[in-house]
Amino acid sequence: MKNSYFGEFGGCFVPELLMPPLLEVEAAMRRLLPAAEFQAELDDLLRNFAGRPTPLTYCPALSGNLGFHLWLKREDLLHTGAHKINNTLGQALLAKKMGKTALVAETGAGQHGVATAAAAARLGMKCDIYMGSEDVARQAPNVMRMKLLGAEVHAVESGTRTLKDAINEALRAWISSQESTHYCFGTAAGPHPFPTLVREFQSVIGRETRARFLEKTGGLPDAVVACVGGGSNAIGLFYPFLEETSVRIIGVEAAGTGEPGCFNSAPLNLGAPGVLHGNYTMLLQNRDGQIEPSHSISAGLDYPGVGPEHARLHKTGRVRYGMVKDANALAAFHRLCRAEGILPALESSHALAYVLDHPADFAPGSAVVVNLSGRGDKDMGIVAASGDSGICAVRTAECRENGMQHFKRNF
Amino acid sequence: MNVLEQKIRHAAEEGWPALIPFLTAGFPDRSRFWPTLVELDEAGAAVIEIGVPFSDPVADGPVVEEASRRALADGITLRGIMKELLERKGLLKAGLVLMGYLNPFLQYGFEKLADDAAAAGVNGFIIPDMPFEESASLRGMLGKRGIALISLVGPNTGEARMRLYAAGSEGYVYVTSVMGTTGERNALAPQAADALRRARAVFSLPLALGFGLREPSQLEGFPEDARPDAVVFGSALLRHLDSGGSAAEFLRRWR
Numbered sequence: 001m002k003n004s005y006f007g008e009f010g011g012c013f014v015p016e017l018l019m020p021p022l023l024e025v026e027a028a029m030r031r032l033l034p035a036a037e038f039q040a041e042l043d044d045l046l047r048n049f050a051g052r053p054t055p056l057t058y059c060p061a062l063s064g065n066l067g068f069h070l071w072l073k074r075e076d077l078l079h080t081g082a083h084k085i086n087n088t089l090g091q092a093l094l095a096k097k098m099g100k101t102a103l104v105a106e107t108g109a110g111q112h113g114v115a116t117a118a119a120a121a122r123l124g125m126k127c128d129i130y131m132g133s134e135d136v137a138r139q140a141p142n143v144m145r146m147k148l149l150g151a152e153v154h155a156v157e158s159g160t161r162t163l164k165d166a167i168n169e170a171l172r173a174w175i176s177s178q179e180s181t182h183y184c185f186g187t188a189a190g191p192h193p194f195p196t197l198v199r200e201f202q203s204v205i206g207r208e209t210r211a212r213f214l215e216k217t218g219g220l221p222d223a224v225v226a227c228v229g230g231g232s233n234a235i236g237l238f239y240p241f242l243e244e245t246s247v248r249i250i251g252v253e254a255a256g257t258g259e260p261g262c263f264n265s266a267p268l269n270l271g272a273p274g275v276l277h278g279n280y281t282m283l284l285q286n287r288d289g290q291i292e293p294s295h296s297i298s299a300g301l302d303y304p305g306v307g308p309e310h311a312r313l314h315k316t317g318r319v320r321y322g323m324v325k326d327a328n329a330l331a332a333f334h335r336l337c338r339a340e341g342i343l344p345a346l347e348s349s350h351a352l353a354y355v356l357d358h359p360a361d362f363a364p365g366s367a368v369v370v371n372l373s374g375r376g377d378k379d380m381g382i383v384a385a386s387g388d389s390g391i392c393a394v395r396t397a398e399c400r401e402n403g404m405q406h407f408k409r410n411f
Numbered sequence: 412m413n414v415l416e417q418k419i420r421h422a423a424e425e426g427w428p429a430l431i432p433f434l435t436a437g438f439p440d441r442s443r444f445w446p447t448l449v450e451l452d453e454a455g456a457a458v459i460e461i462g463v464p465f466s467d468p469v470a471d472g473p474v475v476e477e478a479s480r481r482a483l484a485d486g487i488t489l490r491g492i493m494k495e496l497l498e499r500k501g502l503l504k505a506g507l508v509l510m511g512y513l514n515p516f517l518q519y520g521f522e523k524l525a526d527d528a529a530a531a532g533v534n535g536f537i538i539p540d541m542p543f544e545e546s547a548s549l550r551g552m553l554g555k556r557g558i559a560l561i562s563l564v565g566p567n568t569g570e571a572r573m574r575l576y577a578a579g580s581e582g583y584v585y586v587t588s589v590m591g592t593t594g595e596r597n598a599l600a601p602q603a604a605d606a607l608r609r610a611r612a613v614f615s616l617p618l619a620l621g622f623g624l625r626e627p628s629q630l631e632g633f634p635e636d637a638r639p640d641a642v643v644f645g646s647a648l649l650r651h652l653d654s655g656g657s658a659a660e661f662l663r664r665w666r
């Protein structure tokens with residue numbers, strides 16, 4: 001295994017039964033990805049099926065208020081509604097060329113599940129999606145979409161019944177189905193080679209941003225900003241800018257409600273290093289190494305770990321990682337809807353909120369690109385339930401109670 | 412020769428196969444855990460694997476996962492397990508192995524883990540989510556104290572990967588019978604015999620067959636050249652204990 005680490009983070013911490021299929025994916029990645037034929041086929045899928053390239057949209061109203069130039073990279077306009085399709089088309093094509101006939105994947109809010117189901121249907125592959133039963137209940141429209149696209153959706157009843165448990169169950173399913181099946185991992189985390197593989201497929205976001213920005217302004221942006229859950233949209237935007245020292249890079253984690261004792265989804269800021277889901281990275285965990293439940297108003301950020309390359313970029317300081325609370329993300333959501341006529345995903349609203357809430361961080365006249373990683377149609381239920389209070393009252397009460405019980409038990 | 416290897420070889424001579432029960436720490440409950448260990452020991456276990464609970468046990472089926480969840484809810488921790496083993500050191504004849512996922516061991520600290528395990532009379536570790544590539548530093552620290560890091564191989568582990576493991580292996584080799592998670596199966600797949608044959612050719616250590624074992628009849632008709640030296644059973648034992656059965660009675664089935 002080569003280059004499985006980003007500094008001290010990453011690695012491949014999986015049962016031996018999963019080593020042969022992971023080595024197979026790694027070998028296929030090195031052999032097939034660079035080939036012109038593969039790149040041409042993927043490019044065709046991205047253009048003519050997914051809708052790439054996506055626009056870089058200038059925000060005149062918000063820029064006027066803020067005093068600096070705000071641009072949005074419009075991944076929300078992609079087929080299935082988010083950046084996830086960049087990765088699933090890439091992995092599905094790779095799997096097909098490896099001779100696999102089926103895909104298995106985990107999903108939290110259902111965006112990665114829908115994108116995997118769409119890629120599988122397009123390429124004529126079977127598809128099994130694992131989803132926590134809590135998420136199945138609260139994301140019914142996405143479950144329906146996956147089923148319509150031909151996927152079988154398995155509700156996972158173990159653990160906290162959310163994304164992390166869906167990953168456990170998908171890994172278990174892959175152990176027994178590895179001969180015919182590729183695990184289409186949804187974010188730039190997990191065991192090697194997934195953090196690298198997913199970054200490869202998502203870097204199209206940063207490459208396009210760079211090229212479009214240069215075309216429109218003749219230079220580079222002063223800052224690029226993205227939300228970080230597992231971190232695939234963020235690493236996709238950041239990677240092509242890492243060597244550009246003039247470009248500030250900001251990742252935004254979800255702080256949850258921000259109330260004392262409450263869960264959050266900010267392992268870079270509030271966690272400690274450890275091993276979960278195949279990699280050594282920053283995690284929400286107690287002192288005994290048990291993984292803590294996470295919380296965010298946005299299901300796509302609701303995960304107790306983060307991709308190992310982000311852990312590395314956090315440690316070296318190349319990327320600055322901020323935090324945004326549920327209420328601030330919701331406020332940013334509403335503000336973008338009204339000011340610019342764009343309905344963002346609650347995930348992407350965290351990135352936007354960071355910029356809107358810290359105008360002093362950006363010099364007057366400078367240019368900031370925020371990755372609008374997905375659209376907000378899927379979040380209507382949560383936004384409606386939040387009413388005027390700015391936060392989801394039901395989940396906050398539930399979170400506060402769980403959080404306090406948990407706190408008492410562990411500390 | 413590592414003490415685990417001795418115990419298994421000795422037990423297999425007394426009566427084949429040597430028996431390796433797996434018991435999640437704190438199972439069936441805090442007060443009955445130690446008496447159950449003693450019962451397993453007296454009923455002839457060659458080695459006892461104690462499961463260290465983890466919130467995300469990815470290699471385990473539903474029975475062991477549920478036992479792990481219950482243990483965590485009861486406040487079972489690695490520190491508590493080490494303390495209890497230290498207090499009762501020398502009371503068991505069987506070899507002792509801790510089986511668990513990497514993160515709790517990592518947070519405990521590898522040096523302290525190796526020191527405390529040696530002091531508490533632990534003879535080996537099985538860490539399902541630490542494949543060969545990630546095992547060098549812990550293997551070294553345990554090795555210095557005479558503690559084995561037990562290799563886990565399965566039906567899809569080819570000869571080349573078995574050779575990687577063989578170089579640093581001690582104690583015994585855990586051969587999984589199925590391409591799946593822990594838990595009972597009705598019949599053993601033919602790949603189990605192939606994996607055992609391959610392991611026999613590569614390793615000089617005793618081979619323990621695990622995952623899916625429930626009753627001795629599963630080994631009937633197993634080809635002579637693919638016979639394991641020992642068998643591991645976890646889920647079937649946990650279920651037996653949970654439904655009120657005794658540990659001794661479960662082990663007697665294999666005699």
